[in-house]
Amino acid sequence: MKVKSLFLALALGVCSAPAASGQQTGGSSAPPPQVSNAAANVGSSSSGSSFDGMGIKKYLLGPGDVLDLRVFNEPQFNGALVVDDEGKIEVPFVDVPILAQCRTDREIRKEITDALAKYIKRPQVSLRVSEMRSRPPATVFGAVRSPARVDMRKRTKLLEVLAVAGSVTEQASGDIQIFHTAPLMCPEPEDAVQLAAEKKSGTDALAVPYSTYKILDVRAGKEAANPYVRPGDIIVVQEAYPIYVTGAVVAPNSLYLRENLSLSRAIAQVGGARKGAKTDKGRIVRTKPGGELE
Incomplete structure (x- = not known):
């Protein structure tokens, strides 16, 4: 999350600062800063931008799911069965509730058949x-093209969710945070590493756990940076803070402050220093917490 506000102005009296050593990544030209309200747009995004249940091969049941039961020539057993908060269902005339959570409908059907065999022949x-x-x-917003709610009826990875949201924009700072608002209901063996990497927001035991990933790692196809997204997750693609390059440069402009952006690279991206600029008069101005300049 954005921890603090940062305002950086580069004022050159007459020239460019000395060239710095090679950089890995930097900012790119950006339009004048605008207030982003991506989170508010999430509610208006159509849930149609989901996977519509495609690819569901083994749906594991959970609280709130509804099953439709039909018994041939025995209408007294027919009806809807709702999985309760304990993950169980109650079948008419069957004394003991049947565990449904983290099981498939086929597994439950066999157990219901065995239970009804006490009352009905075959x-x-x-x-x-x-x-x-x-x-x-799951909800994805921030520096993405189309903030969206993504259907989670099948196991879905981070890269797929970003694709549904139209990928990241040039405003992305380089970090993606995933806040896990609910515990993983039916963990699988490959989830162990992801669970171990979770962090807490501060020392509060009730704080929402989260995970952080680098956009560059996601683009590079690193497996560790493409985890499974959980139902209810909130995915925030962090937006870069704007900086402003002014003074004796060719094209004063605003840039996005990305990871490892150096002074010399920022000046180069606005066309460099004008002829006659004083390289020893460069100045960086930042805002302290509370708005005071330093």
Whole structure:
């Protein structure tokens, strides 16, 4: 998250600062700064920009999901079964609730068939998932082209979520934060590394855990930077702070402050120093917390 506000002005009395050593990444030209309200736009984004359940091969049930039960020639058993907060369902005339959480409808159908066999000879049971409510959508906003809510009915990786949001914009600072608003319901073996890498916001035990990833690592295809996104996750693509290069430069302009942006590179991106500029008169102005300049 943006920890503090940063204002940086480079005023050259007449010239460019001495060249610095080679840089890895830098800022790019940017339009005049505008107030971003991406988070507010999330609510207006259509949930149609989701995966529409495509690719769901093994849906594991959770609290809130609804199953449709049908027993051939036995209508007294027919009806909707809702998975309760404890992850269980109650079947008519079956004394003991059946555990449904983190199981598939096929596994549960077999257990219901065995339970009904006490009352019916060779019961023919049909069971299907009629409503998938246990997995809230993930939300992505910040420096992306289309803030969105992304359907989480199938296991989805960070790169897929960013693709749904139209990828990152030039305003991206280089960091992506994923806040985990709910515990992982049905963890799988490959989730162990991701769970171990979670951090807490401060020392508060009730703080929302989060993970941080580098955009460059995601683009490079590094597996560790492309984790599975959980239902209910909030993904924030951090926006870069604007800086302003003014004074005796060819084209005074605003830039985005990206990682490893140096003074010499910033000056170069606005066309360099004008002829006759005094290289020893460069000045950097920052704002302290509270708005005071230093």
